[in-house]
Amino acid sequence: MTVRVTRALLRGLSPTDAAALWKVQQDSGAPVEAGLFASWLEDDANAAAWGKLEDAWSAFDAADDAVFEDLRAAALAAGPWNATTTPWRWVAGAAAAVAVIGGAALLLPRPAKPPVVADMRDAGDILVASGGAVKAIVLPDGSRMTLDVDSRARVAFGNGRRVSLDRGRALFDVRHDSAHPFSVAARGRTIIDVGTRFEVGVAPSSLRVALFEGGVRIEGGGSATVLRPGQAFVANAGKPDRVSLLAPGAEALWRQGLAEFDNATLAEAIEQLNASSEVKLVIVDPRVAALRVSGRFRLHDPLRFATTVAEILPVRVVRIDPARIELRYRR
Template sequence: MTAELSPAPLLKAFQESYQDLVRFIARRTGNAQDARELAHDAWLRLAERTGSPGIDAPPVARAYVYAVAESIAIDHLRRRQRGAERFAATDGPPPEPRTVDVAERLSHRQALDAVANALQQLPARSQAIFLADRLEGASHAELAAQHGISVKTVEREVMRAMDGVEAALHRWRGDAAVPARRGRRRALSALLGVAGLTAGTGLWQAWRRTLPIFEAVLATAVGRIQVHTLPDGSRLTLDAASRAEVAFFASRRSVRLLAGSAFFDVAHDAARPFTVGALGHQITVLGTRFAVDLGADGLRVAVESGRVQLRSASGATRVLGAGDIAHVNAAQDISTTSSVDEVAPWRTGWLDFHHAPLGEAVARLARYSPRPLSVAPDAADLPVVGRVRVADASGWLRLLPGSLPVRVDGVDRPDGPIVITRRP
């Protein structure tokens, strides 16, 4: 586990409390199977907070670890409840319609007016981008191309609008102060307090469609590969040291790959397109099984069956079929090839390299290594060809000097870093 490699007080407290922490989360969620996954999510959040003033003192650190774990457990229960509500069986008579009294209708109308006023105060471009993003499901890449701006600028415009709407709702509720932003998503339905209301207004119905009915942050630790079954029956296999965000809406399904690699087996649903975003690029599923990899040299998409449409951040598009591989480089150029090799061989414990730079190959292997791996700059560009069994990475490293002019130091030690340098 990566926590064992860091002396930071927060991560040390996590390591020392790991087993107790898993049991703590299991008691909170009632699910021992999910507890280890949620503990790894806690580790990722703690890693982001390492070095923050006031929480690195050992007594405080342990309390903070448990506070983070409890917060993640609560978030998990809320997501599970939302998913259960959305995908629950509908057998039996329909529920009685909910009666909304006049005072409640007036209160909700005032909330909608607050939202409308907040949107009207936005600059024209910000308003257009926000409505297209939230109501029409337009991708950030499409909006960037349409307005002649970068994807990052589109993200800032959407976040700016969300901040304005949230501030307006807090003022409507009478909150003394608007709390600081925490995370990318806001539970606006909680602010409104009317998750099941059908007020009969076009604005409210449109706004409800923008709220996710299921969302999750998925992450794996070093050396761990995990399969997640999504509420629609799709399966997402997440490679080691990888991270993704999942959000399902009434009219669309989306995943953002933030780090590492993932393999998707997507359930067909013509009414709800399935898209994967990464590095500002977007993959739209046309019914398929495919893999997405993030690397130092850009984005790679490989299709096992079916078809996908790849749209780069620059607006270039390609349709890929079974056996096709596409690569988007830093200049946002798309190149395509075909291959009969297995797609995402890491799912079965293998890594394939075809003239890959040694630095890239070792960085890929590092996702599974409990020990730090590094390559000297003068050896990083040496080409690697071959198949590596992840479970025997040390054996491959020992044999490496036989095929490349390199020296591997530290591979025979039980711990510490492994360093690859070029042989004179």
């Protein structure tokens, strides 16, 4: 079933929703009043909404990133053309697709630099991933550590297998050795593993451990927590520890340099982004910190993230210095 686009239908829509409706109409061939589109475009607000939509959509036409192609295909398929769909539902679906496209066009830059590969033979090394590149390290026992951008770790393999993660994020693929457990120290906790694949993320006020395969035990803070594959452990300063389920494909997102948020506060999202970037986002206003964001974003381009957030939330972007960007409340 298709819906005829009429003046009466457009009258009840905002410029953004109406632009989404027009896009669906043009892609689907739904009937329309003669001359109605040109008449609608004469209004400045409508013309601005249409221009923004066209810019976002055209970014997908020219994209050479597979993530762009997947998102565009999903957006194009979002129009529910069936007999049970009401006009309001499919307009809302179209508007949601446009929001996804607009955010993705700004938040998904070209793929990050390939990992720098290092082969460690000596214990006691301090390892830093900088210069915008992820560092993949083969540890002395053959285990692998992938150190995210702007992350720092210390490795001690002289008596046991120990890594201390001082900042940032690291993905561990541990070689099995039941006689010599592998441990990671981070923010006063110790993550103990025998042979598995897991991620550890350190931020100024939080610790996150995600388990993809095998098993780990997290000790410290007056308690011990055992994770199963597909679970994540989060410890925030001043709050109870919690364990939650990982989103499907969480490890693949990590390897692609992506983060996925589901109604996270802006403070929570920025803390995760800051752990993977040399340029830091700063919030000083609790009203900004409490705003919420959802979606899948690239981790290593904080300025694009900030600019996009300013398009959809009441915030403005202030570049304090080359290494710091502040998000301020916009009245």
